[in-house]
Amino acid sequence: MKGVNHELPAPLDSEYKTEAWGIPKDGEKHEPLWIARPKATGKLVNFETLYSGVCHSDLHTGLNHWGPCNFPFVGGHELLGKVVEVGSEVTKFKKGDIVGVGCFIDSCRGCENCEEGSEQYCLKGMTGTYNSAKVHGRTGGNQATFTAGGYSASHSVHEDYVIKIPDGADLERTAPLMCAGITMYSPLNYWGATKEKKMTVGIIGIGGLGTMGIKLAKILNNDVIAISQDKSKEKLALGKGADKYVAMTDPASIEACVGQCDLILNTVSAKHDLNVYIPLLKKGKGILCQLGGVGEPHPISQVVLMFNRFSIVGSLIGGIKETQECIDLCVKNNIYPDIKMCEAKDISSVWENLENGNSEAIRFVIDVKKSLENKDHCPK
Amino acid sequence: MKGVNHELPAPLDSEYKTEAWGIPKDGEKHEPLWIARPKATGKLVNFETLYSGVCHSDLHTGLNHWGPCNFPFVGGHELLGKVVEVGSEVTKFKKGDIVGVGCFIDSCRGCENCEEGSEQYCLKGMTGTYNSAKVHGRTGGNQATFTAGGYSASHSVHEDYVIKIPDGADLERTAPLMCAGITMYSPLNYWGATKEKKMTVGIIGIGGLGTMGIKLAKILNNDVIAISQDKSKEKLALGKGADKYVAMTDPASIEACVGQCDLILNTVSAKHDLNVYIPLLKKGKGILCQLGGVGEPHPISQVVLMFNRFSIVGSLIGGIKETQECIDLCVKNNIYPDIKMCEAKDISSVWENLENGNSEAIRFVIDVKKSLENKDHCPK
Numbered sequence: 001m002k003g004v005n006h007e008l009p010a011p012l013d014s015e016y017k018t019e020a021w022g023i024p025k026d027g028e029k030h031e032p033l034w035i036a037r038p039k040a041t042g043k044l045v046n047f048e049t050l051y052s053g054v055c056h057s058d059l060h061t062g063l064n065h066w067g068p069c070n071f072p073f074v075g076g077h078e079l080l081g082k083v084v085e086v087g088s089e090v091t092k093f094k095k096g097d098i099v100g101v102g103c104f105i106d107s108c109r110g111c112e113n114c115e116e117g118s119e120q121y122c123l124k125g126m127t128g129t130y131n132s133a134k135v136h137g138r139t140g141g142n143q144a145t146f147t148a149g150g151y152s153a154s155h156s157v158h159e160d161y162v163i164k165i166p167d168g169a170d171l172e173r174t175a176p177l178m179c180a181g182i183t184m185y186s187p188l189n190y191w192g193a194t195k196e197k198k199m200t201v202g203i204i205g206i207g208g209l210g211t212m213g214i215k216l217a218k219i220l221n222n223d224v225i226a227i228s229q230d231k232s233k234e235k236l237a238l239g240k241g242a243d244k245y246v247a248m249t250d251p252a253s254i255e256a257c258v259g260q261c262d263l264i265l266n267t268v269s270a271k272h273d274l275n276v277y278i279p280l281l282k283k284g285k286g287i288l289c290q291l292g293g294v295g296e297p298h299p300i301s302q303v304v305l306m307f308n309r310f311s312i313v314g315s316l317i318g319g320i321k322e323t324q325e326c327i328d329l330c331v332k333n334n335i336y337p338d339i340k341m342c343e344a345k346d347i348s349s350v351w352e353n354l355e356n357g358n359s360e361a362i363r364f365v366i367d368v369k370k371s372l373e374n375k376d377h378c379p380k
Numbered sequence: 381m382k383g384v385n386h387e388l389p390a391p392l393d394s395e396y397k398t399e400a401w402g403i404p405k406d407g408e409k410h411e412p413l414w415i416a417r418p419k420a421t422g423k424l425v426n427f428e429t430l431y432s433g434v435c436h437s438d439l440h441t442g443l444n445h446w447g448p449c450n451f452p453f454v455g456g457h458e459l460l461g462k463v464v465e466v467g468s469e470v471t472k473f474k475k476g477d478i479v480g481v482g483c484f485i486d487s488c489r490g491c492e493n494c495e496e497g498s499e500q501y502c503l504k505g506m507t508g509t510y511n512s513a514k515v516h517g518r519t520g521g522n523q524a525t526f527t528a529g530g531y532s533a534s535h536s537v538h539e540d541y542v543i544k545i546p547d548g549a550d551l552e553r554t555a556p557l558m559c560a561g562i563t564m565y566s567p568l569n570y571w572g573a574t575k576e577k578k579m580t581v582g583i584i585g586i587g588g589l590g591t592m593g594i595k596l597a598k599i600l601n602n603d604v605i606a607i608s609q610d611k612s613k614e615k616l617a618l619g620k621g622a623d624k625y626v627a628m629t630d631p632a633s634i635e636a637c638v639g640q641c642d643l644i645l646n647t648v649s650a651k652h653d654l655n656v657y658i659p660l661l662k663k664g665k666g667i668l669c670q671l672g673g674v675g676e677p678h679p680i681s682q683v684v685l686m687f688n689r690f691s692i693v694g695s696l697i698g699g700i701k702e703t704q705e706c707i708d709l710c711v712k713n714n715i716y717p718d719i720k721m722c723e724a725k726d727i728s729s730v731w732e733n734l735e736n737g738n739s740e741a742i743r744f745v746i747d748v749k750k751s752l753e754n755k756d757h758c759p760k
Contacts, residue, residue, distance in 0.1 A: 112664075113664040113665075118664050118665075121663050121664030121689055123663055123664075190689070275677075282492075283493065284493040284496075284498050284501030284503075285498075287691075290686055291686065293682065293683055293686060294682045294683070297679035297680055298680050299677035299678065299679050300679075300692065302670040302672065302678060302694060303674070304694070305693060308694070309498075309694060309695055309696065310693065310694060311667075311691050312680065312685070312691070312692045312693070313685060313689065313690070314684070314685025314688070314689060315686060315689055316686045316687055316689065
């Protein structure tokens with residue numbers, strides 16, 4: 001699939017220029033470039049970016065895996081920043097606050113899902129933090145351009161789409177929570193694992209998402225069963241707090257957990273057979289939640305669903321209210337993903353690492369301040 | 381697949397003989413035969429059968445479609461009767477009461493699902509009304525024999541598995557509610573369509589189950605979209621109370637209902653592509669519930685589930701408490717399936733009709749009293 005190249009217009013009077021790192025044209029590598037951001041008017045919160053996580057979705061988008069991408073493309077939907085200035089109508093934030101922005105920066109706010117705090121499923125479509133048309137009127141700046149993400153020096157976002165980062169947060173490691181954290185928290189929340197009654201939660205895939213899932217499910221007072229292909233992740237998973245470990249190559253470990261899971265979060269993003277995990281679900285209520293975005297359809301037996309009242313479901317990031325809950329919970333309990341710091345000049349090689357499977361299962365985070373000190377790799 | 385033939389032992393002292401109609405040996409036709417039933421001791425409620433519905437599951441079981449059946453086999457899990465005698469520990473029923481029995485007559489009563497009133501998903505396995513081993517101790521009589529269903533003159537069932545039929549019920553048409561009614565009511569109840577907030581409920585397949593689903597969803601204050609292959613069922617569906625009609629051959633009718641359904645109940649039991657119905661689900665919460673028992677797996681796209689938080693689920697009959705709720709609701713609101721009366725001598729031809737697709741989408745109900753008057757077709 002091919003992307004669409006655009007000429008970036010000159011900044012409007014309502015905009016200012018800021019440094020960014022992106023792909024100028026389809027097929028090119030990352031380069032420093034100037035982009036326009038809206039000034040801090042109305043409800044907009046302007047912040048300087050401190051850290052920006054690099055998510056696998058960034059490269060799926062920028063490499064046209066999910067459809068034709070709009071170029072220049074600036075990725076990044078795990079932003080961590082410090083407020084510089086707020087618009088005159090902003091009530092929730094002030095200069096100096098530490099803030100986060102996740103995967104979307106606008107939605108219609110009038111539909112049933114927005115009203116229920118599930119803006120990620122806005123019936124008119126959320127406005128993604130990058131590569132999205134500006135259609136709902138809260139993004140500010142030139143409405144004819146596409147949104148540009150967090151690989152940049154600053155941004156201005158409507159306060160309803162900004163998260164307050166609590167005091168004491170480990171800022172570098174908080175950035176990836178805006179996507180990886182909420183991706184695991186939202187299904188736990190929606191399907192009842194945040195309630196008082198203890199559940200048994202299975203986590204398939206002990207990578208970056210999986211280890212976050214183990215820690216979140218545990219701190220929310222559930223029993224956790226870590227599930228992986230073989231025994232190689234057992235020590236890691238138990239170290240993160242899992243109560244039990246199932247290796248799909250070890251029938252005895254499967255047998256010991258048959259019928260135990262109220263909810264299984266499946267983070268595997270490669271093609272695989274779902275049906276091998278279904279026996280781990282609890283009869284009468286078990287829910288298997290897909291988080292991994294596998295392209296090929298899974299064959300599912302209807303009879304197995306019927307005779308056991310099993311559910312096969314999917315979930316995508318989370319709403320603003322629950323993202324705030326997730327961040328508060330993680331900071332309070334010192335729950336963070338494992339990260340590796342990098343600079344803007346490293347983005348292309350980080351993408352290559354992610355494309356090649358990211359065997360270390362860590363989240364890369366761009367140190368934006370440090371990147372800006374490297375004048376050789378900033379826009380002139 | 382082949383069934384298993386058994387010799388029926390002579391009745392124990394704790395049992396009595398009653399007339400039944402069943403398949404004596406694997407592969408044979410229905411014949412009159414004597415079977416043993418437990419006497420009305422302890423918690424057992426003895427009743428004379430008035431009506432017994434004929435369900436498609438009866439023939440799936442008796443023809444070994446779902447595994448090797450035990451013979452002699454007596455089908456029927458939609459029993460409607462009049463209490464003749466009650467055991468000394470029975471507190472809920474008395475002589476003369478009109479009662480119903482559905483698809484199971486015992487379960488463990490100790491597991492999480494039994495305690496929550498979902499005995500149909502008993503973690504130790506419910507005891508089916510027919511062709512089940514007696515393992516939980518409440519079925520009475522000879523524990524070494526298999527359960528025998530409602531195509532018979534009388535039965536004794538533990539009071540916890542007996543439904544009270546309210547005054548004013550249309551008895552002939554109440555019998556099939558014990559399976560067809562609760563099959564539709566339970567998923568409506570479990571997934572929220574019995575709550576105050578109005579939902580939009582889709583019903584796929586406008587046959588016997590589908591028309592019950594339309595009536596139940598409407599009386600529970602929901603909007604109902606009837607969904608069928610072509611336009612041939614439109615008048616029928618709207619006549620039963622559906623608000624809208626979608627014919628899958630008519631793109632405009634699909635387009636008019638895209639994204640509207642909170643819950644879709646899919647009653648289709650032939651092989652079909654599920655994915656064509658998924659666009660009718662409401663983004664962020666839509667649930668597609670499988671009720672039809674299709675053998676072949678359905679291919680389901682994980683990405684579609686994720687980006688819309690859709691659920692694909694299954695459901696099987698219902699628990700005792702919700703069966704009682706369903707019967708009370710149906711009788712109060714005069715909601716019944718369309719039926720055709722038959723006699724025990726007709727069972728084999730009724731099964732053939734069902735095997736050939738039952739184009740009339742009606743429920744056959746055996747008039748047991750009338751069948752007993754036909755001495756030529758009773759056991760000698």
